[in-house]
Amino acid sequence: MTVLFNNYGRRPVHLVKGQGTEVWDDTGKRYLDFTSGIAVLTLGHANPLLVKALQQQSEKLWHVSNLFASPEQEKLGASLVKDTHLAHALFCNSGAEANEAAIKLARKHSGKHHIITFEKSFHGRTYATMAATGQDKVKQGFGPLVDKFTTIPFNDVAALKQAADDTVGAIMLEVIQGEGGVNVATEEFIAAINEVSKEHGILVIVDEVQTGIARTGKRYAFEYTALKPDIVSLAKGLGGGFPIGAILAKAEMYDTLGPGSHGTTFGGNPLAVAVAQTVIDTVFTETFLQSVAELSAYAKQQITEKLSQFTVVGEGLLLGLVCPNGDAAAYVAKAEQQGLLVVQAGPGVIRLVPPLTVTKEEIDEAIAILQTL
Known part of the structure; x- marks a missing residue:
């Protein structure tokens, strides 16, 4: 029994540390965070500027x-x-x-x-x-x-x-x-x-x-x-x-x-x-906005080539993967087990909203995990 209300469908992961796109739970397990607190962590976890x-x-x-x-x-x-x-x-x-x-x-x-x-x-x-x-x-x-x-x-x-x-x-x-x-x-x-x-x-x-x-x-x-x-x-x-x-x-x-x-x-x-x-x-600089656009184009290309079972939708780093069987929840749970945190957008879409500072290497790692599901 918890002292907290049950209004959230909480996942059984206790995150204790974050840096950039990476987070760690209380067992030391590392995850790639492609939720960004649901599109919140614009510049990633613990950004030095912030x-x-x-x-x-x-x-x-x-x-x-x-x-x-x-x-x-x-x-x-x-x-x-x-x-x-x-x-x-x-x-x-x-x-x-x-x-x-x-x-x-x-x-x-x-x-x-x-x-x-x-x-x-x-x-x-x-x-x-x-x-x-x-x-x-x-x-x-x-x-x-x-x-x-x-x-x-x-x-x-x-x-x-x-x-x-x-x-x-x-x-x-x-x-x-x-x-x-x-x-x-x-x-x-x-x-x-x-x-x-x-x-x-x-x-x-x-x-x-x-x-x-x-x-x-x-x-x-x-x-x-x-x-x-x-x-x-x-x-x-x-x-x-x-x-x-x-x-x-x-x-x-x-x-x-x-x-x-x-x-x-x-x-x-x-x-x-x-x-x-x-x-x-x-x-709000041309250089940063161009970087987001380039990362988006790269992610869409890699998803299209390597995750052909999904249809990719969205703009920038607000991307959705339309699931072939309409069951996004199953993919979200399996991705978490493999060290990738993602979130649903409705019952049939996996939402990818990493920090806008995500790297191409981290995008590659996330896609490699999704390939195994």
Whole structure:
């Protein structure tokens, strides 16, 4: 019996040390970590740059209320919106909080409460983000949810055009669905979103909690598309392992969230901001983004050549292996036994989300393990 709630399907592995892409358990066994804390460890375990940033900040200031000015938040926000169509940032602690803030901002700014979301999406486990999520398994047993969410099939242009009308305040989507199977939005679907949002005055929220911060080889996954979202949510990789979330929004939304309309005690705290700034300074460079793109191309090529039983999907280092028998769980368990940690994306897809600092040699090692399963 454990003192902890049973809400996680925990694996029987106690990890005690990590460095880069490698982790070790309490028996000394080494693993390759291709989970990255589920797309969180942007620069790997115990990255010296992040350790230094956290240590230096911890010796100066741990926490200060958002009642006070924060030049550090200003700098991080400016780094996140630089060279985009976005203008303002709000910091919080997690992806669910970021998506809650995005929903609140969209409803308040549009004056409309109806939001369209998509099947197989995942936006969080709070009441509003559960309602937004297009997976029934996260909603069961919790009673009435926040209303005015319409969930339709992903990449279904006809369903989108039928659902969109003047009552809709926002469309909320992941450009690449992570939890639901590594599903990539088609060009036709993106074009239809742009069309209906313009026709009906609908805001567009892009959930970049998993896809953002260079994970797909771009700063943000929406940069692969023709979308110019009104609101973008971030978390996971933003802190490289330290908890932080954010929303970014267009300039015209600045006055929508006035003093007292939204808040957080710990959001944008000095420790989180110091680490996140170091992450952004490292990954938002042409050299780093090109490296992610090259590693992705290499991984896709090797998977296609050596793991032909799988179909590879996704962008950057958010890749999915579609299982021939639809049973990803069995592969995940066998890979763990062989020293490779991976995670599912829905019942039939193995998700590969290594640190963005992974090497080609580590990719080769991971593929060699997968070949044995």
